[in-house]
Amino acid sequence: MPISIGHPTAPSSVLAPGADCTAAFRAAYENRYTWDPGFGGYQGLAVWEQAGTGDEPDRRVEGRFQVGADLKATVEGIDDTEIHKAVASQLWEVAIHRVRRSFEQTHGENTFTAGDTDAVGTEVIVGGKNAGDRYRIKGDVVTMVHRHIHGTVVTIFTESTTDTGAGYLSHTYTSQYADPATGAAKGGKSRFTDTFVPLTEAGPWVLSERVVETEAHGDTPAGRQVFRFEALAPLG
Numbered sequence: 118m119p120i121s122i123g124h125p126t127a128p129s130s131v132l133a134p135g136a137d138c139t140a141a142f143r144a145a146y147e148n149r150y151t152w153d154p155g156f157g158g159y160q161g162l163a164v165w166e167q168a169g170t171g172d173e174p175d176r177r178v179e180g181r182f183q184v185g186a187d188l189k190a191t192v193e194g195i196d197d198t199e200i201h202k203a204v205a206s207q208l209w210e211v212a213i214h215r216v217r218r219s220f221e222q223t224h225g226e227n228t229f230t231a232g233d234t235d236a237v238g239t240e241v242i243v244g245g246k247n248a249g250d251r252y253r254i255k256g257d258v259v260t261m262v263h264r265h266i267h268g269t270v271v272t273i274f275t276e277s278t279t280d281t282g283a284g285y286l287s288h289t290y291t292s293q294y295a296d297p298a299t300g301a302a303k304g305g306k307s308r309f310t311d312t313f314v315p316l317t318e319a320g321p322w323v324l325s326e327r328v329v330e331t332e333a334h335g336d337t338p339a340g341r342q343v344f345r346f347e348a349l350a351p352l353g
Contacts, residue, residue, distance in 0.1 A: 132231035148257040150284030151217040158185045158352035164345040241250040303332035
């Protein structure tokens with residue numbers, strides 16, 4: 118199955134500000150790639166690499182991992198607690214976003230109103246349960262997410278996508294956390310480059326590499342981490 122990486126498609130029509138855009142947002146939501154309900158888990162080799170800064174040398178650590186049918190990630194062979202946590206966190210974060218939940222389950226208590234349209238896409242203003250959240254959509258792709266999560270605001274811009282033939286996955290995107298009251302940044306902006314591959318000819322598609330480049334913020338220097346997942350195979 119070929120991987121097609123490109124920029125999100127242009128909208129076929131522009132929604133007028135103030136219009137109900139539930140149908141357009143639903144189409145983009147349902148176009149995201151998710152795993153089939155029968156997902157059985159997978160395993161492989163986990164490699165973590167970090168570019169050296171200043172007097173610090175490059176670092177490389179590897180171990181083994183499993184992601185179970187219950188989406189829980191197990192990492193073995195990595196003794197460093199922080200690296201172990203980072204690898205497990207990437208696997209969990211990817212898996213949790215592959216869970217298939219209907220539009221009604223996720224957004225049934227929300228309303229969606231069109232805002233302005235710019236180069237990123239048409240703004241989707243959320244009302245109801247998740248009032249205060251915002252999105253942008255271009256064609257059938259969610260190109261921006263602005264959500265309140267546990268007292269923090271996260272803003273994600275998707276720049277390019279991978280077409281699996283059964284929905285899209287974000288390929289390059291940025292992520293920034295901020296204080297919801299002041300808008301002040303919490304940490305440096307991170308740029309992600311994700312590479313997904315089909316585990317078997319029939320799927321599911323899983324992460325094979327994630328490159329995270331984080332800008333300097335305060336006393337924290339800029340950094341670059343690479344997570345690679347190799348020798349991938351289904352469980353069982």
